[in-house]
Amino acid sequence: MFGYYLDLAWRSLRRTPILTGLMVLAIGLGIGASMTMITVLHVMDADPLPGRSALLYTPHLDPLPLKFNGFSVGHDASDHLTWPDAVALLNAHRAQRQAAMAGGDLLMRPEAVDLRPFYVNGRYTTSDFFAMFGVRFEHGSSWRAADDMAGAHVVVLADSLARKLFGNVDAIGKMVRLGENDLRVAGVTADWYPSPLFYADDRAKRYSDHDQFFLPLSTAVDLNFDVDGSVDRWGKTLNVDMRSATTTWLQFWVQLDTPTQAAAYKHFLIDYSAQQKSLGRFQRPASNARLYSLMGWLAHENLVPSDVRLQLWLALGFLFVCMLNIVALLLAKFLRRSGEISVRRALGARQRDIFVQFGIESAAIGVIGGVLGVLIAEFGLWSVRHRPDDYAHVARMDVSMLLATLVLAVAASVMAGLLPAWRACRVAPALQLKTL
Amino acid sequence: MEIRPILSSLRRHRIPAVLIVLEIALACAVLGNAVFMIGQRMASIHWSNGIDEAGISVITVNGTDPALAASGIPRDLAALRGIAGVTAVAAVTSMPLDQNPALTGFTTTPDGKTTVNTSVYFLGSGGEQALGLHLLQGRFFNADEYADSGLKDFQSTGHVLLVTQSDAQRLWPGQGALGKTLYANGKSWTVVGVVSDVLAQDPKFSGPGGRYSSVFYPSRPDSMMGDYVLHSAPQDRDRVVREAVQALGRLEPGAVVEGETYAQMRTDYFADTSSMVWMLVLVCVVMLAVTAFGIVGLTSFWVGQRRRQIGIRRAVGATRSHILQYFQTENLLLSTAGVVLGMVLAFGINLYLMQRYEVARMPWYYLPVSAVALWLLGQLAVLGPALRAAQVPPVVATRSV
Numbered sequence: 001m002f003g004y005y006l007d008l009a010w011r012s013l014r015r016t017p018i019l020t021g022l023m024v025l026a027i028g029l030g031i032g033a034s035m036t037m038i039t040v041l042h043v044m045d046a047d048p049l050p051g052r053s054a055l056l057y058t059p060h061l062d063p064l065p066l067k068f069n070g071f072s073v074g075h076d077a078s079d080h081l082t083w084p085d086a087v088a089l090l091n092a093h094r095a096q097r098q099a100a101m102a103g104g105d106l107l108m109r110p111e112a113v114d115l116r117p118f119y120v121n122g123r124y125t126t127s128d129f130f131a132m133f134g135v136r137f138e139h140g141s142s143w144r145a146a147d148d149m150a151g152a153h154v155v156v157l158a159d160s161l162a163r164k165l166f167g168n169v170d171a172i173g174k175m176v177r178l179g180e181n182d183l184r185v186a187g188v189t190a191d192w193y194p195s196p197l198f199y200a201d202d203r204a205k206r207y208s209d210h211d212q213f214f215l216p217l218s219t220a221v222d223l224n225f226d227v228d229g230s231v232d233r234w235g236k237t238l239n240v241d242m243r244s245a246t247t248t249w250l251q252f253w254v255q256l257d258t259p260t261q262a263a264a265y266k267h268f269l270i271d272y273s274a275q276q277k278s279l280g281r282f283q284r285p286a287s288n289a290r291l292y293s294l295m296g297w298l299a300h301e302n303l304v305p306s307d308v309r310l311q312l313w314l315a316l317g318f319l320f321v322c323m324l325n326i327v328a329l330l331l332a333k334f335l336r337r338s339g340e341i342s343v344r345r346a347l348g349a350r351q352r353d354i355f356v357q358f359g360i361e362s363a364a365i366g367v368i369g370g371v372l373g374v375l376i377a378e379f380g381l382w383s384v385r386h387r388p389d390d391y392a393h394v395a396r397m398d399v400s401m402l403l404a405t406l407v408l409a410v411a412a413s414v415m416a417g418l419l420p421a422w423r424a425c426r427v428a429p430a431l432q433l434k435t436l
Numbered sequence: 437m438e439i440r441p442i443l444s445s446l447r448r449h450r451i452p453a454v455l456i457v458l459e460i461a462l463a464c465a466v467l468g469n470a471v472f473m474i475g476q477r478m479a480s481i482h483w484s485n486g487i488d489e490a491g492i493s494v495i496t497v498n499g500t501d502p503a504l505a506a507s508g509i510p511r512d513l514a515a516l517r518g519i520a521g522v523t524a525v526a527a528v529t530s531m532p533l534d535q536n537p538a539l540t541g542f543t544t545t546p547d548g549k550t551t552v553n554t555s556v557y558f559l560g561s562g563g564e565q566a567l568g569l570h571l572l573q574g575r576f577f578n579a580d581e582y583a584d585s586g587l588k589d590f591q592s593t594g595h596v597l598l599v600t601q602s603d604a605q606r607l608w609p610g611q612g613a614l615g616k617t618l619y620a621n622g623k624s625w626t627v628v629g630v631v632s633d634v635l636a637q638d639p640k641f642s643g644p645g646g647r648y649s650s651v652f653y654p655s656r657p658d659s660m661m662g663d664y665v666l667h668s669a670p671q672d673r674d675r676v677v678r679e680a681v682q683a684l685g686r687l688e689p690g691a692v693v694e695g696e697t698y699a700q701m702r703t704d705y706f707a708d709t710s711s712m713v714w715m716l717v718l719v720c721v722v723m724l725a726v727t728a729f730g731i732v733g734l735t736s737f738w739v740g741q742r743r744r745q746i747g748i749r750r751a752v753g754a755t756r757s758h759i760l761q762y763f764q765t766e767n768l769l770l771s772t773a774g775v776v777l778g779m780v781l782a783f784g785i786n787l788y789l790m791q792r793y794e795v796a797r798m799p800w801y802y803l804p805v806s807a808v809a810l811w812l813l814g815q816l817a818v819l820g821p822a823l824r825a826a827q828v829p830p831v832v833a834t835r836s837v
Contacts, residue, residue: 019733026726033719067549075641107499109690117499117692180501237622240589306793307712310473313789314719317466321723324462325730328455332737383715388707423451 001353002360009361016333020365023329027369027413030322032376035405037312039377040384040395044207044304048194052134053294055096055255057262059269061085062288063248063281065234075202077232078288079301080248083221085276087149090126094268095254095261097132100217101125102250103200105228109177110165120161121228122213123199124220130156130189132255133199140172140187143216151222154215155183161212162188181223183215195394196303198294199251201229205390206303217250245281266291308391319412326416330365334358334424342429354425362417363410370409377405442766445742452738456731456767457774460810463727464778467720468806469785472798474716481706481713483639483647485532486600486632488568488667491523492698493677494531495664497684499691502659508688509560509657515683516664521672527560527661528567529587531698532635532650533705534663537642538590542618542651544607554603554649555636558587560657564598564631566665569652572601574614574629577654585654591623592653598629602648618651625653673697724809728817736821739763746825747832756826763822764815771814775807782806 013020047053062078063085081089086100102124109117123129126148130137143154155176162171162185175182196206220227221242231249233239239246256262266289273286292300334341341354377397384395446453495516500508509527516525530536532555539553559567561582569576577596585594597618604613604627613627633648642649655661664684668676677695684693739746746759782803789795 022729022733026729029722029726107692117690119498119692235621238589238591307708310789310793310795311712311715314466314470314473314716317462318719318723321459321462321466322726324455324459325726328452328459328730328734331451331455332733335741336737387711388704419451 001356005357005360006364008357009364012333012337012361013364019329019333023326023333023365023413024369024372026322026326026329027366027409028372028376030319031370031373031405031409031412032380033315034312034319035373035377035401035408036380036384036395037308037315038404039381039397039401040308040391041304041312042401043394043396044196044308044391045298046195047295048196048198048298049133049294055257056132056253056294057095057256057265058251058253058292058294058297059089059265060290060292061269061273061282062284063245063276064284066283068234075230077230077234077248080201080230080232081250081252082245082248083243083250084245084281086250086252088272089252090148092268092272094265095256097128097255098253099126099129099132100250100252101129101199102217102220102227103204103211103229104213104215104220104225106178106213106225108165111177112165115165120212121209122215123211124217124225124227125214126217129214132253133194135192136190138188138190139170140185142214143186148216149218150216151218152216153181153183153219154186156187156189156214157185158189158210158212159191178213178215179223179225183219189214196298198298199253201251202301203228203230207391207394262291262293323412323416326365326413327419330362330417330420331423334361334420335427338424338427338432341424341427342432345427345429346433351425355421358421358424359414359417362413362421365417366410366413367406369413370406373409374402374405377401439765439769442762442769446766446769449738449741452734453770455734456770456814457777459727459730459734460771460774460814461777461781463723463813464775464806464810465781465785466723467809468779468782468802469789469798470716470720470723471806472786472802473795474713474720475802476796477709477713477716481709483635484633485702486570486634487532487698489698489702490670491568491667491673492566493666493668493673493680493695494534494698494701495666495677495680495684495693495695496662497664497688497691497693498662500659500688501690505659505661506657509661512664512684512687513560515687516666516680519666519676519679519683521668521676522666523669524562524566524667526563526566526665527657528563528663528665529558529655529658529660530555530637531663531665531701532637533639533702535638535705537637539642539646540591540620540651542607542620544616544618546619546624548619552606552645552649553642554646554651555642556590557634557650557652558592558655558658558661559652560655560661563652563654563665566667568667569598569634570632572630572632573604573612574598574627576629582654583656586656587653587658587660590660591621592625592655594654595625596628596654597625598631598652599627600631600633600648600650602633603651604630606649673699724813727810728813731814731817732820735767735818736824739821739825742825743828743832746828747830747835750828750830751833759826759828760822763818763825767814767818767822771811774814775811778810779803779807 063082064078090098090100104122104124105119107117108120127142127145130142138159142156143152171185171188174185193210197204197209227249233247235246256265269289269291270286273282273289276282277286381395381397385392513525530538538556540556541550542554543550564576581594581596585592599613608616613630616627617624634650636642636646636650639647666676666680681693681695786798790797
C-alpha cells in the first residue's frame, strides 16, 4: 500500500502545482532559517579538542577583596589567577600536567628587508602547554621545564609564521626580534586552530584568533611584554608589577586523568584557599574555589552571544508560523478532495487508511521541502560567513546537520498534516458521494 | 450587519476559524518582537557622540620606541600639521568606539563604591579642538595643565579633568559639577569643565551605565599615546589619511602605521548590528508573505465550501455587496480576535526574553503597530476570495440537494 499511497500523493501534488509550490516554499524557508541558526549554535558549542577535552580542567580561585570596585557587563575578574597563585599551583605539582598562560600581541621586526614590521598574536606559557594540549612539533621542541621560570630568551613559532619569516629554511636556532628583544627559535609547531580558543581570556576572539608564537611566561614578565587580554587590578594604590598579588591576568590549565584525581585536585584548591585566607591574602570563603572541566568552562564563559540565541528563537518562531500556515493549506488541499476520499471509503478503505494516505502525502511534501530547506540553509550559512562577527567563518554545514535538516523537515510537515488528515478521514462518505 | 448569523456559522466551522485566528495571532506576536528588536538596534547604531565625527581621521602608530616619545610625538605632530587641509591635530591614548577599553571606577568620596566603569581618555595639547568636544560648562585645559600633567601606570599625575554631562548628573545630581573632586585608587582630581556626552571605548562592554561615562585628562606627550587625531573638512578626509600615513611611515620606519576616518571606525563598530537589522527585516517580510498565502489559501477554500449557502442567500434577495460585506465582517471578527491574542502573546514573549536574554521591555506602542499591520493583512487577504464569492449566481441554489 505504501507504493500506492506514494503514487496517489505524487498525482495529487502534480494536480495543484501552485498550492504544492507554496507549501514546499513555506517548509523550505522555515526549515532553512531554523537549521542555519541551529548549525551556527552546533558549531559554536563544539568540542575544541575531541579526545582530550575530558582530561582537561581549569582551576578557579577567588583572591578578590570583599568590596571589589571593578564591574563590567559579563566580566568576572576572578576568572584569572594572580602570579603568586599560579606559581604556587605550579610548584605544588598536583596534576599530571599543568600550564599557566596569558596572551600576547607583540611587534615582530623581520630581518628580511622586504617585510615591514607587523603584530602577531601569541601566548606566554610554561613548557607543559604543548604536551598537555597535544600540539605537534614540526621541528625542534619546546624549551625545557627548567627554562620555564628562568627567563630564557627562547621562542617557539607556528609553522605559518616560520615560513613567513624564513621561507623554507630551517628556523631552529635563528634569532627573531620581538618588541625590542632578540629571542632564539627553539621549535616550530604545526599550525593549530582550536575552535573555540578555549584557553584564552574573555577579551579574545575565540573563533578567529590563534597563536603564532609561544614563549616562557617568566621571560614575558622579565622583559615587560604587553599582555593582550583582561588585566584587573585592585587595591588602595595600584601596583603595576605583573608579579603582584593584586593583579589577575593568568589562565591555568591542568590535565587530570581520572575522576578521583579531579576530586583530589578540587580539595587541594579549597585547602590552598583556606590557607591563603588564614594568611590574610584571600578575603572570600575558601569554598569559592572551583575546578571546571573544559566543556564546563566553555559553558560558564557563555561563548554563544545572546544575539545568536535570540536569532535561534526568532528562526524557530518563524518555523512555527510557517508550520501553522501549512496546516491551513493542507486542510484546504485535503478537504477539497472529499469526493475522492468518499469513493475510497465506499470501496472499503477504513478511516485509518485515509489517515495514512494523507500522512504519506504530508511526508512527501516534507521531503521536497527538506531538500529546498537544505539549499536555503546553505545560502543562510553563506550569508552568516560574510558577517563581520567573530564566529562567522566557522558556520559550515556538516553531515549530521544535513541529515537533521531532512529529518526535521519531514517531521514538521507530518506534524502539520496530522490535523488536516484527521479531519479528512472523518468526512461522511455518503453525503459526499451524493453530490459527486 | 447582523453578527449572530456570522457567529453561528463560525461555530459550525470551528477548525478553519481557529486556524485563521492562530495564524494572525502568531504572526502578530513574532512581528511585534522582531520590529522591537529592529528598533533597539537602529537606536544603538544612531547613538549620539559628542565629538565631530564627520571631520575626524585617526592614525594609529604602534611599535615606536617608548624612550623617544617625548621628542618623537611633537615632531610627528608638526609633520601632520603641515598636511594641506588639516585644521587641528593632537595625540591621544584612545578614541571612542576603538574597542580597547581602559576603564576606572571613580567615586565622589575617598572611600566610595561605584558600579559604573568610566572610560578614560588622555589628550595631548590641542586634543579638545582636534576631537571637536562641545564645552557645556567651565573651561578646557590650559597650557600649564598640559605641561604639568603626565600619566604613570595609566593614572594621571595632574590635578584636573573633564567629565561628560551624564556623569555630572549622575555623580552630583542637582548641583553643578565644576570644582568638585573625583577619587580613584587613592588619587583625586578636580573637575574644570563639563562636555556633552562622548561614547565609551566599547559601549557594549561597558553596558548601559558606562555608555556615556567618559573622563578626559590633559597630558604631556607620552608613549601610551598611540593615536593621532586629525581634524579636517569632510571632503578632505581620505586624502588627509593617505598623506598622514605616508608622512608618519617616513618618520617612524620601524613602526606599524594605520589610518582610517572616524566614520569608518564607527561603521566597523556597528557592522554586526547592521547585518542583524537586515536579517530581521528579511524575516519579517517573508513571514508576512507566508502568513498572507496561508490566509488566502484557507479562506478561498472555506468560501468555496459555502457556495450553496451563498447561492441560497442570493436567491432570496441578497445583493453582491451584501455577500461581500458578510465575508469582510466575518474576517474582521476573526482578525480582531487574532490581533488581541497576538498582542497578549507578544507581551508574554517579551517578558520571557527580558528574563533570559537581557532584552529591554517593549514599549507599549509596538503592540498596536504590529496589530494594525496584521489586521490590514487579514482584511486584504480575504478580499480576493470574498469578491469571487460575491460572483456566485443565485441559480446555484436550485442545483442538487
